[in-house]
Amino acid sequence: MAPLLLSSSFSYAFRVIIFLSFFFFFLCNGFSYSSSSLYNHHRHHVAKHNYKDALTKSILFFEGQRSGKLPSNQRMSWRRDSGLSDGSALHVDLVGGYYDAGDNIKFGFPMAFTTTMLSWSVIEFGGLMKSELQNAKIAIRWATDYLLKATSHPDTIYVQVGDANKDHSCWERPEDMDTVRSVFKVDKNTPGSDVAAETAAALAAAAIVFRKSDPNYSKVLLKRAIRVFAFADKYRGTYSAGLKPDVCPFYCSYSGYQDELLWGAAWLQKATKNLKYLNYIKINGQILGAAEYDNTFGWDNKHAGARILLTKAFLVQNVKTLHEYKGHADNFICSVIPGAPFSSTQYTPGGLLFKMADANMQYVTSTSFLLLTYAKYLTSAKTVVHCGGSVYTPGRIRSIAKRQVDYLLGDNPLRMSYMVGYGPKFPRRIHHRGSSLPCVASHPAKIQCHQGFAIMNSQSPNPNFLVGAVVGGPDQHDRFPDERSDYEQSEPATYINAPLVGALAYFAHAYGQL
Secondary structure (H helix, E strand, C coil): CCCCCCCHHHHHHHHHHHHHHHHCHHHHHCCCCCHHHHHCCCCCCCCCCCHHHHHHHHHHHHHHCECECCCCCCCCCCCCCECCCCCHHHCCCCCCCECCCCCCCEEHHHHHHHHHHHHHHHHHHHHHCCCHHHHHHHHHHHHHHHHHHHCCCCCEEEEEECCHHHHHCCCCCCCCCCCCCCEEEEECCCCCHHHHHHHHHHHHHHHHHCCCCCHHHHHHHHHHHHHHHHHHHHCCCCHHHHCHHHHCCCCCCCCCCHHHHHHHHHHHHHHHCCHHHHHHHHHHCCCCCCCCCCCCCCCCCCHHHHHHHHHHHHHCCCCHHHCHHHHHHHHHHHHHCCCCCCCCCEECCCCCEECCCCCCHHHHHHHHHHHHHHHHHHHHHCCCEEECCEEECHHHHHHHHHHHHHHHHCCCCCCCCCECCCCCCCCCCCCCHHHHCCCCCCCCCCCCCCCCHHHHCCCCCCCCCCCCCECCCCCCCCCCCCCCCCHHHHCCCHHHHHHHHHHHHHHHHHCCCC
């Protein structure tokens, strides 16, 4: 979008703002992330990368995405309170939660998926996280506290706060935002089985996370998950059918709602051990696309994740009725292994899995997580994957995931980390309003809606490090311009980081760093 032309006085003022944002850099970024701790890239005697450092930063990132009243122990110190009246448009409390990416909107669909994947990361690899486990749980609870608010009324889910079109016409800090905070919901008359079932999955997965450490909270989450899934299943339809002008093209449900119903049922089966969910999967699995050939796993399409999750019940827990999911999961694995028979996944010349130009790194992290998780299940069951006449062991599958994570951390043609604050070279001009504008501590005066575009369109590096943020990443030729206006490649998102947390925990432990 074209920036608003500014008067000479505004231009001068913003030159001053840019200067001051650098001058007050440490005031914005605090003292817990000094230049040495930010840039140090300690090398383990075996591993090339400091996976533990990357893990710490990948979780810290979520503090930079927080909406609402920030706690006293907020570590991303350049952020301040925001969105304190969210929900008031419909007389509900929707304060809290996460901004999805570089804007100031709370999109419920990707927020729920982020929560599910953070929870799955902890379920599978939390036992390896040590000191970071508590931080990961805090990140999950920041989301689930919000999702409980969003589902507080039966047969209704508040799925978005903020008008995305109006928000995107501004470049302002979340602390300053003055665009209308519209509230959008799904209910019996305007169903949204996709967002509802994903929300149920998030609540059910989080219930498993908190089962031992906070059993009462876990029970609240599970009870709500059961109710929300029943709503998703009873009132069927995609949420973008009824809310298309408000949620599209941002987070349209392109894959439909069937994948979320299968995914949600899989998580409820895992969380409750109730046979009714197992029977639901047996009866409805094929109708819901269990055997469909699709190998893109992300906030929109959950089929691959559901297949991997359900295969654990067969491989590890010996649930014979789910035997077919082993074949479905193997087909997914075969489709992403480079050079394997039936492989259908494109890779860049530098070796990065490449699905699409817009935020491709989300598929890198989600696929890597599924590879590592499936390798774990295969190891437990002492079995392998057959792709045509080729055999792929858990070790081979893990090596493919490691190649992707290492590329993200700097083993690529540009020798660049795609995680802010990790390694000596990383993106400096990420597409993120709060990170790119002077923080409140250095510039207390409000920065108006259109004034921020002077900085957005400049070449100056972002004054506030959104430590741990992983951006959309390079193009199909391994090129990355580091341009703030290039949202496809330079914008971070919560759902990019969430599955990476589990992958980094695995590698940090595997290389003796945890």
